[in-house]
Structure formats: C-alpha cells, structure tokens
Amino acid sequence: MARDGKLYVRDDPRLGRIRGLDPWAVENGIHLIRAQEDAAEGVMMIDGTNTQQYGTVHGGMLVAFADTIAGHSLAARGKMCVTQGSTVNFLRPASGAYLFCRATPQKVGRRICVVYVEQRNDADELVTTALFTFAVVKEITPIVAEPKHPSLTFGAE
Numbered sequence: 001m002a003r004d005g006k007l008y009v010r011d012d013p014r015l016g017r018i019r020g021l022d023p024w025a026v027e028n029g030i031h032l033i034r035a036q037e038d039a040a041e042g043v044m045m046i047d048g049t050n051t052q053q054y055g056t057v058h059g060g061m062l063v064a065f066a067d068t069i070a071g072h073s074l075a076a077r078g079k080m081c082v083t084q085g086s087t088v089n090f091l092r093p094a095s096g097a098y099l100f101c102r103a104t105p106q107k108v109g110r111r112i113c114v115v116y117v118e119q120r121n122d123a124d125e126l127v128t129t130a131l132f133t134f135a136v137v138k139e140i141t142p143i144v145a146e147p148k149h150p151s152l153t154f155g156a157e
Contacts, residue, residue, distance in 0.1 A: 031044070032069070039104045066101055066132070070134070073104065074108065081135060084135045088130040113134045114133055116129075117131070
C-alpha cells in the first residue's frame, strides 16, 4: 500500500471539491480518492480536529467517514441514496497520520442498496468494518471519479 497519503492530500487540498464531495466532508478532512463501479475509496487525515481526549479518532467521525465513502460507491452506480441503517464494528483505536476507507457495494437494488466498508490505518491495520443499508432516493447519471494517483490504493490488491 502506498504510504504517501498525507502528501497526496497536502498537494491537492481541494481534492474533495474537485471530486464534488460535500463541503462538510472536505472541512472534516474526508477526501474521495476514487469512485468507480466496483468500489469507492477515500482518505481522512488524522489531526486534532477529529480526535477525542485519548488521541484517537472519535467513533462518530469514523462512522461519518465510512458513510460518506459508501454513499459515493452508490453514486458511481447511478443511485442517489440516504442512509437507512448501519452496523459498525470498531476493531482497534484509529491512530496514525491517516485512514483509508474502501466501500464495496454488495447489493444494488431499485429501492435498497447494501455496502460493505473497511477502514485501515497508515500501517494497513484493519480499524473498522461496517455494513450500510441505503434507501434509493432516485436514479442519477453515474458519478465516476477516476483515481488521480493510481498508485494510492487500498490494501494488498
């Protein structure tokens, strides 16, 4: 896995806006790396704005990060959705310089979609797994974001 995520975001701090990611996500350090039919990936820098008193990322931020990238995985399939429910498993404290997130659609239906999500730290350790259920609001033209830096990938692919 590439280890240059921090430099990647610093080199292009407007990445989220370029990709059409919502302003809240960008303000909270969530950046979309790619959104294609197979999956969406994102990176979130870890800093004092998203950590709690123990120095690790707040659980709510981890859920928001996962939810954001999961939603983009469905936009790449032509679905505008809202979150219906989720189950998140916190496996270890989230620390380091950054986190990677990959969201993989498991079922893309007319009304309901299910997305599996993994988040890993900069040491490639699994931090969370999650399953999100989305309700489809409407069909849209697929929004695909090719990777800007193809070398920045998630896990051992």
